[in-house]
Amino acid sequence: MTGRCLSQEEADEFAIGSLDPLAEAEIAAHLRSCQACLGLVNLSLQVAAALSFAVPSHRAPASLRRRTFLAAGVARPRMITRVLRAARSAAAVAAALIAVAALAGMIILRGQVHDLSQENTDLSVQVNEALSQKIEILALTSRLNEEERRSADLMQAARGDRDLLLALLSPESDVAEVFAVEESAYSLGRLVWDRGQKKVWFVASRLRPLSDGETYQIWASSGGKYHSLGTFNADSSGFARYEAMVPQGLESYESAVVTIERAGGSPERTGASVFVADLSRFRR
Structure with missing residues (x-):
């Protein structure tokens, strides 16, 4: 050859x-x-x-x-x-x-x-066809789970709106206007205190977004001492709605303050104040 x-x-x-x-x-x-x-x-x-x-x-x-x-x-x-x-x-x-x-x-x-x-x-x-079908099923399952989570969030928000509306209409509730500490700030807020349910709502808009290491924390002053009512964050539009149970034993209160604390909250009020509210006129 x-x-x-x-x-x-x-x-x-x-x-x-x-x-x-x-x-x-x-x-x-x-x-x-x-x-x-x-x-x-x-x-x-x-x-x-x-x-x-x-x-x-x-x-x-x-x-x-x-x-x-x-x-x-x-x-x-x-x-x-x-x-x-x-x-x-x-x-x-x-x-x-x-x-x-x-x-x-x-x-x-x-x-x-x-x-x-x-x-x-x-x-x-x-085998490749089976794997492709499995991937499609997983993608559909993931989308369904996301839709379920979104639906659950919407339902929770709807329940929160209903409870807040009922609290505003209840004769057992007191509403206080919340004032921004900085005069140049355009933030608006309201605090609703429901004595019957021992529950407090805080609603605000135009809040500035915080960094990942920060959070808003709300405090109630009683007898010269501040008690934490919990932490919250605003959404991308600057809106925040927060509700919490009144701490047990807190029978009297003079004021409420919203501060900026480190992420996770602080046991003591240490951060800069954003809002203040006078609660002394609330009915006991």
Whole structure:
């Protein structure tokens, strides 16, 4: 061969060693410079190796040897000559039979390998389709969960609006105007104290957004001491609505203050004041 690549048949013959020495040397020289043909021969070698281990070897029976010798035209001269000729002829015939059987086995085995490869490809496609469907289901589930959370938030906000409206209309409630500490601030606020429910609401708008390390905290002054009513934050529009239970034992109160404290709240009033409200006129 000169300047061309191997056929599958030539690769198989090279793998099982059935070529003449000259052809085998030419193919070996070609393989040193052609990766494609080298891969083809490696595949044939793997198939041949698998085939050699797939079938157990047995000694041929005498009747088969006699038929092989007769088919090869081996005469029966003197004993020694006959033995030598028979050995050479039998070896040649056996080599031919082995080569034919190896080629046939390689063809069959290659077909099985191709079938397995196709089955693996089909299985891979099915697995990919199943994974794609699973991803779509997870995405739908995530969207449903998000919608459920959003619906729950809306329902909670609606309940908060209803409770605040009831508190504003209740004769048991007092409403105090909340004043911004800085005169330049445009923030507005109201504080609603429901004596019957022992609950307080704080509503404000135009609040400035705080950093991640800060929070608003509301305090009620009683007997010269400030008691925390909890922390809250404004939304992106500057609106805040907060409700909390009045601390147990807090029976009297003079004022309310909203301060800026560190995230999580402070046990003591330490931050800058934002709002103040006079609660001294509230009914006890």
